[in-house]
Amino acid sequence: MSLLTLDHLSLSRNDTPVLRDISLSIEPGECVGLLGPNGAGKSTLMRAALGLVPASGQSSLARLRAADRAARVAWLPQAREIAWPVSVAHLVSLGAMARGRAEDHPSVAAAMARMGLETYRDRVATALSGGEQARVLLARALAQDTPLLMADEPVAGLDPAQQIRSMRVLRALADEGRGIVVSLHDLGLAARHCTRLLVLHRGALVADGPPETVLTPDLLAGVFDIIAHRADTPEGPSFQPLATVSQ
């Protein structure tokens, strides 16, 4: 059964279309990279799919009751907000709480271990560096222990090693049978770690398929406005943007 089904999802703001007639479904075992230039509608698509912003069309998750939805999907917003000086262990346990589970549910310890946070338990979350906070917040989403995880630019601002580690965690979750939807700006990271890529351009879904068939020079020029050098390494493809197509 699909973890998420979108049926003709559209959304306009002040008569400007932000999402145009998007239909797709996400299956267990898929690590889906959501790509597109700034303003293409990546965040809005995920938030509309979750029912956090009203949109026309159908989303299988948006019509669920809030508590039921929290059992089906975990959401990691782009804004890394931690309002109060709580401990790392407590912050991660909020994921279990969203499912009505106890603070010491095994999913909490598992999420901490997966993100390498065992020694951070009693640290104050607000006193951590930005990169450490990003890991803690991803652990919080993992602790929700849902079949589907949607993450909005979870690796933005992380150092290269942490970017790779975070993507490995997401891919491992997909390989274990969960579904992942992750928006990214690094094309190489997306191509190497995702099983499927979706490309948004001005609110429309313009490509959907395995990384090999999606990231063509024509698409990079037409959607991203770049000419990029592609190198194939033993780890997978890498893309180095060299120039813009337009001025």
Next chain:
Amino acid sequence: MSFSRLLTLLTVLVMLLFLASLVTGVAAAGPGESFRALVFGDGGPLTLVMREIRLPRALLAVMVGVSLGLSGAAMQGLLRNPLAEPGLIGVSASAALGAVLALQTGLAAAFTLALPMAALLGALAGVLLILLLAGQGGGALGLILAGVALSALAAAMTSLVLNLSPNPFAANEIVFWMMGSLADRSFAHVWIALPVMAVGWLALANTGRGLEALTLGEDAAAAMGTDLRRLRLMVVTGVAASVGAATAVAGAVGFVGLVVPHLLRGAVGGRPSRLLPAAALGGAALVLAADIGVRVILSGRDLKLGVLMALVGAPVFLHLIWRMRGQT
């Protein structure tokens, strides 16, 4: 310190201050004599003082303190801002408008409870307006802006009434009322405030889980199963009922809702749900202590509770900000 230990400590503190409040006053009588008169009742003047003056006064101090502390913790949790306080949504300003109308129309002179009842009605009317303005979506910013607008409007209308008042004493009376005090209150004040406050406390006590989720921001909280509209409604009505009733019987008592959650946040590990009961007890302790202070420091001069609170509260708050520098 563990959470249960903290709550036990605060409860003991409130109980001790409650007893201290009962034996503080102008009537010359020892503690033992006072408590005997309170419990057994000899029908003499001391029994009357204890049962009709000091007991309601101490009870009101606890009720007002619980309301302000709890509301402050809930407001800070909802707005995710340590500078938020209950007056932010315009409750105090609308209660003042209700009070000034009662004074102006002569209702306050007609019967004792007219003033608190009018203040309560003013607070509730103000909050209905807030809910109309910010109840539908809008988020934290919409709520703050609506609160600022309502406060300004209520203050302007209060000024207008005083401005056009043919009664030169109205301004005087309202100024004294706004300073906040628990002097000369009776059980009638307890009974008018308690049911309204209890409704507010109940609403606020149920917001813990939602406030915990809000630690991660509105978007994440919504996706974690929190109904943000319901949470906002619970906090706003809870604050309005409890602080509206507190303002109605005690006038404007500032700083409690701001300082108490701030002082106790570290002790509860920053957790908004644990801050609710801790701030409720802390608020009760602070108001009891301040109300003892106004009777001891300038006995016979009717020092106002709100004045002392601001005099002590503002420097404490400055000290906190001083210590927080560079930590955030």
